[in-house]
Amino acid sequence: MEYVDETAAKIMVAARPGDSIRRIAQKIDGSYSWVYDWIERLEDAGFIRREDGVYIENYAVRDRYYDLVAAISRAVPPSIDDGYVIPHFAGMPFAYTKIDGVYVWTHGGYQIARGHDDYPIFIQVADRDVEQWTAFFDEFGIPSRIEERPDATDYDATVSYVLFPTSGEITREWVDGNPVIPLDEAIEHMLEYRVNYEPALEMIADEYDRDIDASHEDPRLNA
Numbered sequence: 001m002e003y004v005d006e007t008a009a010k011i012m013v014a015a016r017p018g019d020s021i022r023r024i025a026q027k028i029d030g031s032y033s034w035v036y037d038w039i040e041r042l043e044d045a046g047f048i049r050r051e052d053g054v055y056i057e058n059y060a061v062r063d064r065y066y067d068l069v070a071a072i073s074r075a076v077p078p079s080i081d082d083g084y085v086i087p088h089f090a091g092m093p094f095a096y097t098k099i100d101g102v103y104v105w106t107h108g109g110y111q112i113a114r115g116h117d118d119y120p121i122f123i124q125v126a127d128r129d130v131e132q133w134t135a136f137f138d139e140f141g142i143p144s145r146i147e148e149r150p151d152a153t154d155y156d157a158t159v160s161y162v163l164f165p166t167s168g169e170i171t172r173e174w175v176d177g178n179p180v181i182p183l184d185e186a187i188e189h190m191l192e193y194r195v196n197y198e199p200a201l202e203m204i205a206d207e208y209d210r211d212i213d214a215s216h217e218d219p220r221l222n223a
Contacts, residue, residue: 026177
C-alpha cells in the first residue's frame with residue numbers, strides 16, 4: 001500500500017511519453033523535489049522508466065491509478081487548483097484559451113468574471129475529441145459545456161469546463177507547465193474585449209516586450 005499516494009497517482013496519470021520531471025511537476029502543481037523522489041520510487045517499482053524523459057512502463061497500474069483519481073473526483077469535488085491539473089489526465093491535446101489564455105500568460109496574475117463558488121475553466125480542444133472530452137469530464141463528475149458556461153445553479157461543484165472545439169490542429173505553447181494558446185491569440189482576445197483586459201494588456205506588454213498601447217491608469221489623476 002506504500003504506493004497509494006496522491007502524488008504517485010497524479011504522476012502516473014498525467015505523465016506523457018518523454019515528459020521531463022519538471023514538466024510533470026508543473027502539470028500536477030507539485031514541488032520538483034517531491035515529484036523527483038516519487039518518480040525514483042515508481043521507477044524502482046517498475047511502474048515507469050526514465051530514458052531521455054519519463055515513460056509509463058506498466059499501463060495496468062496506470063489504469064488503476066486513473067480509476068482511483070476519477071473516483072475521488074466524483075466523491076469530493078475538485079478544488080480550483082485541481083481544476084488546472086485534471087485536463088492533463090485526459091491524454092488528449094488541449095490549450096487554455098479565452099479567460100484562461102490570459103490567466104496562464106500572466107502567470108495567474110489577472111483574473112476576471114469568475115469566483116470561488118463558480119469557476120469555469122476555458123479550454124480549446126479538437127473537434128474530433130469533443131465527445132471524448134465530455135465523457136472524460138462526466139467520468140470525473142465535473143460539468144462541461146461547449147462554448148458556454150455551465151449554469152452554476154445546476155450543480156454543486158465549484159469547477160466546470162467550457163470547451164471550444166477547433167477543426168484545425170491545436171497550436172499551443174507551454175507556460176509554467178500549462179499548454180496555452182499562442183500569445184498573439186491571447187492578445188487578440190484581450191484587444192477584442194479591451195475594456196475588461198486593459199490591466200492584463202499592460203502586464204503582457206511589460207513582461208513580453210510587446211508594443212501594445214496599454215495603460216489602466218485613470219487619466220484624471222494626471223490632470
